[in-house]
Amino acid sequence: MTSEYRHTPVLLAECLEQLTLQTQHTFVDATLGGAGHSFEVAKRLGHEGTLIGIDQDEVALAAARKKLESLPEQTRPALELLHGNFGELDGLLTSAEVPGIDAILFDLGVSSVQIDTPSRGFSFKEEAPLDMRMDPSTQTQTAAEIVNTYNAADLTRIIRAYSDEKWASRIADFIVREREKEPFETSGQLVEVIKAAIPASARRAGGHPAKRTFQALRIEVNSELDVLRRGLDAAIRWLNPKGRIAVISYHSLEDRIVKDTFASMANRCTCPPDLPVCVCGKEPILKVVTRKPILPTPEEIESNPRARSAKLRVAQKL
Template sequence: MTSEYRHTPVLLAECLEQLELKTQHTFLDCTLGFAGHSFEAAKRLGPEGLLLGIDQDEVALAAAAERLASIPEGERPAVELLRGNFGDMDELLVAARVPGVDAILFDLGVSSVQIDTASRGFSFKENGPLDMRMDPGTQTLTAAEIVNTYNAADLTRIIRGFSDEKWASRIADFIVRAREQAPIESSEALVDVIKAAIPASARRAGGHPAKRTFQALRIEVNSELTVLRRGLDAAVRWLNPGGRLAVISYHSLEDRIVKDTFASLANRCTCPPDLPVCMCGREPVLDIITRKPVLPSPEEVARNPRARSAKLRVARKR
């Protein structure tokens, strides 16, 4: 396996502890990648368990299959890898004839593989085409199309709404002006426009000036927040009673969706708060296991800086 597809799983020990995997369990990794989490999970499932993995990237699926196959046959669970988006979980699991799942993991955001591959266009540090599609084989909308065709108001909405960028309006205006001279087609060209838009005094703090804008474009290209809501709803439906759902998020928008979804399903009563007895009959679906998110240790962040913003939330189905 090339170093390009090596990936350090975030909060690995914490995920395994919280998922409470046992032999004969069915485990679903909704963001399989290079099977960083699944490789260790498989060892806990044993030969009578079932490991399911979902990923949009054919190369990642092949890499994961190779890695999982390295587990000795007598210790390895049955493995079924599904190509697709976890937002389409219902269709994928129906096609796989899965009756139910005992533990589900989402590790959100962009994988190290995608970030480090310049041709995918996710990185603001490496020059490449403005693409940012998680699944180039089926998706048509690219970051280049957004940057070169959306009007200033829509660009402002996306950049501010998906990244809380203070200079969103100014960045949008600079993009519109720059593309009048020539299309903005590379990550390097977009970074230059963003740097020009943000005053020098503001660029000296808060990390790379293009980080927030690139995050916002990636979310828009892949409809990430809509897909996340759909995936979480499906995951709860597929969990067996007592099954656990673990989600690692990397920015506040994702974490808020996870937190709100868990809270709404843990307290489904819609009766007025002053009503002494519940009349709606809506029973809770989940128990929240982590009242506060689990964070990576300083040691993990030192080993893997990309873990710095990770937050793990866990719930159990009733």
């Protein structure tokens, strides 16, 4: 584990603008990390506000607490830092005993610290155990278990669906064939098999050949898309009227879920389109604030390459 949790918050100024925070507000950082966003949010909430931070990484929680408690006590909001996954948002917010929330932020994906900690097994650039669990204290299934036990059809399905990998079927076949000789234990073993599966001509473009497969395995290990759907639904329920939800996503699967969830909550009518008036009674719950996602500036991408694929979407509770 790293002793210093460094993280440059993505789209920070844009998030602060869109969240429209005021003193006395209750804000939830559903993906607290090293408190990069929350540190600046805390300054806006002031002593009368409440900041609830959620993370499934104990290292992140400890680093975030240290950073947030460095703010002057007389101007610092009430802090409630919770160990858990935002898919459990209902239970976590119930335990925090808050009646409702005024703003919530999701900064999705794996953190740079998790990637840079070899023992976590997220990186295709480091030799490490094939783990990829975001919360090893509660999760049992690892990436190694998936590549060693899933059949070729299931491996193809998750690699293709979760990463849009053109060579998914071939990579799955190579994995199944190779594990018959020796089970996969490390990231390095898997990287070599992926390289062998993808033709040399295809490896010359599009970045590291293992990037997409590693992304797919990480999503499968952590059930990230199902967790996101549960987290968004819960967050919208907990928002007070005029409260805002902001979500930063980093790949098309996440962004599509966010976009579709916001759209479905903003247009809930199920009446046939030829009816002159609505009779179903399903009133909209949200107003979509960002019809198109907010993207990072070229200057931010240059200073923080992690921001390159980021998209920010915002909605407001009616």
